[in-house]
Amino acid sequence: MKNKILFVVCLLFGLMFINAGLNKFLNYMPVPKDMPESMMKVMTAFMTVSWLMPLVGFIEIVGGILFIPKKTRALGAIIILPVMAGVMLTNIFNAPSGLPIAAVMLIINIWVIIENREKYLPMVK
Template sequence: MKYIKFILCLLFGLMFINAGLDKFLHYMPMPEMEPEQMKLFSAFGEIVWLMPLIGAVEIIGGLLFIIPKTRALGAIVILPVMVGIVLHNFTLFPTVEGRIIAVVLLLINIWVLIDNREKYKALLG
């Protein structure tokens, strides 16, 4: 079970590092989008600091998620981005594949949060 968790966390972290790096380097092709989706991405582009901020959070969170000692912090850092991804996939990209990937990633994130719940008790007072 320990190895399965490490492999899942490694893949999870690498996916977020890749997504974060793409926000700076733009090396992945953009998928075809509906006019409504294009409008949203144009609006995101108008806020010049938004995508670099999300990219930085994804890279930092992904790195923290991979390292077992910092995984609990990485799970918290990534959670808001993960919730945004799920909401985005269920509202603007209604493909089955996108929804499945988003839900699986959210479940991995929740699993790590639950697995580290003892570490969070001091935060909750």
């Protein structure tokens, strides 16, 4: 039962990141009208660095794809971790309304990392 729940959670997590990454290339999700001014400034700054958003989008897509299958989930979790750190910091300082979802996503990512900790041991030995 635990494996089925973990798979469903990982599937949804991966699909959310794939969707977010694709949106960075295709811009199909509208920007919310009630976005805080500080968040608008941050997004404008991110957009001035022309290579940053495509890089983050690519990492989100690759990490999301790798997060879904059990065999590559450990790699996907590590790839997505820096993006999750950025998402958390952005939500803490600029858009606190998104913090609950970001916190849940970070918990899922950490849960997967803990579940796969034996796969990371050769890197730290």
